Amino acid sequence: MATEIGGIYWLDLSQETTKVAVMTPSLDLLHRRLSHLGLENFQCLQGKVTGKNVKEEGFDHCVAYFKGKQTRAPF
Numbered sequence: 001m002a003t004e005i006g007g008i009y010w011l012d013l014s015q016e017t018t019k020v021a022v023m024t025p026s027l028d029l030l031h032r033r034l035s036h037l038g039l040e041n042f043q044c045l046q047g048k049v050t051g052k053n054v055k056e057e058g059f060d061h062c063v064a065y066f067k068g069k070q071t072r073a074p075f
Contacts, residue, residue: 030042
């Protein structure tokens with residue numbers, strides 16, 4: 001990768017090395033990253049992007065989602 005010549009490291013760029021880390025995020029992580037997107041919006045998004053299939057039984061709402069959907073009772 002690198003060779004030391006005179007106290008300086010020279011990078012050998014003649015070889016192309018590509019390292020890719022691929023991670024499939026969980027549905028819960030996507031829900032949090034997309035500002036607590038609801039199930040209906042996830043299903044709408046599914047038709048517009050590739051890579052993630054949304055199943056209703058695998059969709060658990062977080063506490064923040066429910067708190068955001070609550071409304072205050074009139075007083």
